[in-house]
Amino acid sequence: MTATASPETNVLAEQVVGGPRRKPAKHRMSGKTLRWQIALYALLCVLALIYIYPFLVQVATSFKTDAVAAADPISLVPQPFTWAAYERLFLRSDFPVWFANSAVVTVFVTLGRVFFNSLAGYALARLQFRGRGIVFAALVAVMAVPAVVLLIPKFLVINQLGMYDSYAGMILPLLVDAAGVFIMKNFFESIPPSVEEQARIDGASTFRIFWSVVLPMARPALITIVILSFQGSWNELSHFVISTQSPELTTLTKGVASLASGQLSQGSQFPLKLAAAAIMTIPVAVVFFVFQRRIMNASEGAVKE
Numbered sequence: 217m218t219a220t221a222s223p224e225t226n227v228l229a230e231q232v233v234g235g236p237r238r239k240p241a242k243h244r245m246s247g248k249t250l251r252w253q254i255a256l257y258a259l260l261c262v263l264a265l266i267y268i269y270p271f272l273v274q275v276a277t278s279f280k281t282d283a284v285a286a287a288d289p290i291s292l293v294p295q296p297f298t299w300a301a302y303e304r305l306f307l308r309s310d311f312p313v314w315f316a317n318s319a320v321v322t323v324f325v326t327l328g329r330v331f332f333n334s335l336a337g338y339a340l341a342r343l344q345f346r347g348r349g350i351v352f353a354a355l356v357a358v359m360a361v362p363a364v365v366l367l368i369p370k371f372l373v374i375n376q377l378g379m380y381d382s383y384a385g386m387i388l389p390l391l392v393d394a395a396g397v398f399i400m401k402n403f404f405e406s407i408p409p410s411v412e413e414q415a416r417i418d419g420a421s422t423f424r425i426f427w428s429v430v431l432p433m434a435r436p437a438l439i440t441i442v443i444l445s446f447q448g449s450w451n452e453l454s455h456f457v458i459s460t461q462s463p464e465l466t467t468l469t470k471g472v473a474s475l476a477s478g479q480l481s482q483g484s485q486f487p488l489k490l491a492a493a494a495i496m497t498i499p500v501a502v503v504f505f506v507f508q509r510r511i512m513n514a515s516e517g518a519v520k521e
Contacts, residue, residue: 271497272292273289273290273292274490274493274494275490275494276291276292276293276294277289277294277486277487277490278301278302278487278490278491278494279294279297279298279299279301279487280294280295280298280486280487281296281298281300281487282484282485282486282487284296285484285486285487286484286486289486298487300487301487301488301490301491302491302495304488305488305491305492305495310463310466310471311471311492311495313463313464313466314466314467314468314470314471314472315468315495317465317466317467317468318450318467318468318469319499320383321383321386321387321390321449321467322446322449322450322499324387324391325387325390325391325445325449326442326445326446326449328387328390328391328392329390329391329392329393329396329441329445330438330441330442330445332391332392333392333393333396333397333399333400333441334400334431334434334437334438334441335426336392336397336400336401337396337397337398337399337400337401337402337403337404338400338401338404338426338430338431340352340355340397340401341400341401341402341404341405342404342409342412342426342430343422352401355394355397355398356394356398358394359394359395359398363454364454367454367455367458368458370389370455370458370459371458371459373389374389374458374459379459380459380460381459381460381461381462381465382460382465383465385459385460386455386456386459386460386465386467389455389459390449390452390455393445393448395444396441396444396445399437399440399441400434400437400441403434403436403437404430404434407430407433407434411429411430411433412425412429412430415428415429439507442503442507443503443504443507446499446500446503447500447503447504450468450496450499450500451469451500452467452469453469453470453473456469456470457470468492468496469496471492472489472492472493472496475488475489475492
């Protein structure tokens with residue numbers, strides 16, 4: 217006697233039979249996806265090599281002799297290998313003074329921008345005062361003005377205030393930047409005002425609420441300001457050109473620019489120039505790689521209502 221198969225049994229049979237038939241299509245799709253991924257990674261490797269190769273040439277050339285660097289400037293293998301360029305930089309030049317000046321200015325400017333940018337950003341985001349819209353519009357307008365246009369007015373103000381050729385003239389004009397205030401304002405606006413209400417009910421002042429409640433929540437934005445401020449002040453050149461003239465206040469950017477223009481050496485001096493440039497990139501690279509995972513993420517400042 218034969219049994220009649222139920223609809224459920226037929227469905228199960230079709231699934232069992234159809235299962236192995238769909239595997240080849242799945243394998244074909246996986247193979248196609250794998251080929252696209254390989255092509256994409258190959259393209260990314262080529263692009264990365266294009267961007268990294270000049271830096272590798274810079275580092276390799278800094279360990280060459282002047283004759284080898286002039287004869288074969290793009291080779292990645294220094295033959296012979298020598299530390300002569302670095303020895304000259306640190307032992308027979310003002311490079312240590314340049315480095316120290318840049319370090320002092322960068323530390324003070326970075327700390328100042330973190331504090332004043334966050335303070336101004338909080339005022340524009342939370343405080344209600346007459347003319348707040350005008351102040352914000354002026355802030356955006358300043359961001360649209362090219363920095364080179366402000367060099368002569370900046371020089372006149374620094375000279376009039378008696379800060380020319382001093383650390384004050386190098387540091388004070390850089391303590392606040394419009395882009396940093398803009399970033400902090402937008403971040404503070406992403407934090408719901410309800411997180412401040414309890415502290416205000418307990419009698420905390422506006423600055424206390426800013427310092428103890430809101431600022432700790434703005435860590436991602438602060439990390440962003442630290443990176444941008446460090447990089448900007450370390451690589452600043454035009455401001456130091458119009459604010460100083462003494463050799464004792466020369467920064468790395470001015471010193472390396474003088475090396476590149478040939479004012480401090482005879483001949484090409486490629487190893488000397490590229491050694492100075494290579495050392496100059498190390499602090500910025502270290503700061504970026506240390507803080508890159510904590511760079512601005514607005515979602516960290518959000519809380520549930």
